[in-house]
Amino acid sequence: MNEPVISVEGLEKTYGEGCGRCGECTGPDYNTNVCRYCGSVIALKDVSFELYQGEILGIVGESGSGKSTIVQCLYFDLEASSGLARLFPYDRGKANILTLPQSRKRYIRNHLMGMVYQNPLLGLKGYFTSGGNIAEKLLTADIYNYHNIRTRSARLLDRTEVDLEYMDRLCRTLSGGMQQRVQISKALANNPPLLLLDEITTGLDVSVQARVLDMIKTIQHELMISMIVVSHDLGVIRLLTNRTMVLKKGRIVEHGLTDQILEDPRDAYTQLLVHSML
Amino acid sequence: MSTHNDYNFAFIDENAKKEIRRSILKAICLPGHQVPFASRELPIARGWGTGGLQVTLAIIGPDDVLKVIDQGCDGSVNAVNLRDLIHRTTGVPTTFETAQASIIQTRHRIPELPLREDQIIVFQVPIPEPLHYVEPSIEKATAMHAEKDYARMWVSLYEDIVNYGSVTIGASYPVMVHENYIMAPSPIPKWDIAKLNMANCLHLFGAGREKRIYAVPPYTRVEPLQFEDKPFKKEDFSGHVCARCGAGDSFLDEIFDEASGGKYWVCSDTAYCDSRIQKEAAV
Incomplete structure (x- = not known):
């Protein structure tokens, strides 16, 4: 647990021109993201954290607080405005992955990170079969043997409790819960050291939610993957994570052990969040 | 048959030829890479071989001998009319004999007789983008080529095997050129794919409607996409x-x-x- 997998320093994401005073007038203290001088939206500012091997980090916050923006910047879906992110399995953490060329970013996405989106059809191609979607990821790792692809896909689907009869069905014909499991299989296909989960249980019914969370926990125990879990649901955070960051208006307002944050929140906003839990 | 002297040699003007030749040279330097060019108006409609025709008109000289085929046949309508147009605007001799031709313009076949180093074969291409069927956006497909992001192309083959037991692509089977770019070899049958590999002749591909030129130079490796345990099969x-x-x-x-x-x-x-x-x- 003592070696970090990823370390992020001063991650920033701004929409708009930005001016010298954006930092002075936005954030939780002002309860706004919008700079009153130039109108830019400061989606993220001064976000720094480290994630260690086998650890699960939770990110909570209200809608629009920037929690998804963090993982999207790390997965290169969005381009970070500035910041330093070092991914230790890549070049032993020497490079800032946020400024790498596209081809290197693609390599990291395919080999060193897995992403699970809230909407499964963002991570999957609905017009391919479940097996085909997983094959896509395996093919990026230069596995060109049909038989190997089939057996590996089947094993991955089995791990996420997808019946093999669904392997050759088009993804768009599967139920939401099933799609989510296929998406998790795909994210795990190349055994990435880091898995990013963005609101994965939102939109699933409660019993399916519980089983998906259970499955994530089992997989994490088996593979010792490091994960970043984004959720607005404190139940998910409590169940899965070791450490938690609380985000508001693009800034971290509190950061610590999950138990501590949920039982003894320091920050006023976190207190509100914990108390408003159903 | 009379020749038209009112037109420039080979119909298109010299500046246009220069631009097309420049694209051809670039295409030869980057085997399998699609080079954009300003597709000209011609007296035939787009989609009837204007890409191949412009390439032929740009490279043809008075000493050339021309052969034009359509699906392997010298006598079908497309071949006859294109041959007529080129002959009338250049006056170059035409032939049916593969061995005698220096430029062979073709629609969807490669002659059975192996071609030589001093021969050029020009293909008429309807859809130059092999990723067209898996990525409708040209911009994204271009990025995929640049990053060699071909997993989705492979998945389409995988899905074919899952659904039908084998790859069902009949013509224009995707090929990997020089272990770098995936290329659509124009809708030639699978039978002809092997002829592209380490061939003696220069292959030029012109897509007039889609405004792309690409090439396979002589002695270039051209491999059909195939899984290790599901080998590529040509027509039986x-x-x-x-x-x-x-x-x-x-x-x-x-x-x-x-x-x-x-x-x-x-x-x-x-x-x-x-x-x-x-x-x-x-x-």
Whole structure:
């Protein structure tokens, strides 16, 4: 647990021109993201954290607080405005992955990170079969043997409790819960050291939610993957994570052990969040 | 047949030819890479071979000998009219004999007779983008080529095997050129794919409607995409021979015989078929 997998320093994401005073007038203290001088939206500012091997980090916050923006910047879906992110399995953490060329970013996405989106059809191609979607990821790792692809896909689907009869069905014909499991299989296909989960249980019914969370926990125990879990649901955070960051208006307002944050929140906003839990 | 002297040599003006030649040179430097070019207006409609025609018109000189084929046949409508246009605006001699031609413009076939170093074959291409079927956006497909992000192309083959037991692509089977770019070899049958690999001649591909030129230079590796345990298979004509010349080693067309209600097979490459018949007659 003592070696970090990823370390992020001063991650920033701004929409708009930005001016010298954006930092002075936005954030939780002002309860706004919008700079009153130039109108830019400061989606993220001064976000720094480290994630260690086998650890699960939770990110909570209200809608629009920037929690998804963090993982999207790390997965290169969005381009970070500035910041330093070092991914230790890549070049032993020497490079800032946020400024790498596209081809290197693609390599990291395919080999060193897995992403699970809230909407499964963002991570999957609905017009391919479940097996085909997983094959896509395996093919990026230069596995060109049909038989190997089939057996590996089947094993991955089995791990996420997808019946093999669904392997050759088009993804768009599967139920939401099933799609989510296929998406998790795909994210795990190349055994990435880091898995990013963005609101994965939102939109699933409660019993399916519980089983998906259970499955994530089992997989994490088996593979010792490091994960970043984004959720607005404190139940998910409590169940899965070791450490938690609380985000508001693009800034971290509190950061610590999950138990501590949920039982003894320091920050006023976190207190509100914990108390408003159903 | 009279030649038109009112037009510039080879119909298109010299500046336009220069631009097309520049694209051709770039295409040769980057085997399999699609180079954009300003596709010109021609007296035939887009989609009827204007890409191949512009390439031919840009490279043809007075010393060339031209052969034009359409699905292997010198005599079908597309071939006859293109040959006519090129001949009338250049005055170059034309031929049916593959061995005598210096430029062969073709629609969807490569002649059976192996081509030589001093020959150029020009393909008419309807859809130059091999990723067209898996990525509708040209911008994204271009990025995929740049990053060699071909997993989705492979998945389409995988899905084909899942659904049908084998890859069902009949023509324009995707090929990997020089272990770098995936290329659409224009809708030539799978039979002809092997002829592209380490060939002696220069292959030029022109897509007029889509405004792209690409090339496979001589002695370039061209491999069909195939899984290690699902090898690429070309058309199987075992059990059939050409009804005219008796050839069992050429690409055959299946023909329905109205008189007898049965079927017979003939060589798709008519020049090859005719030369075999002549040789037989000479003996």
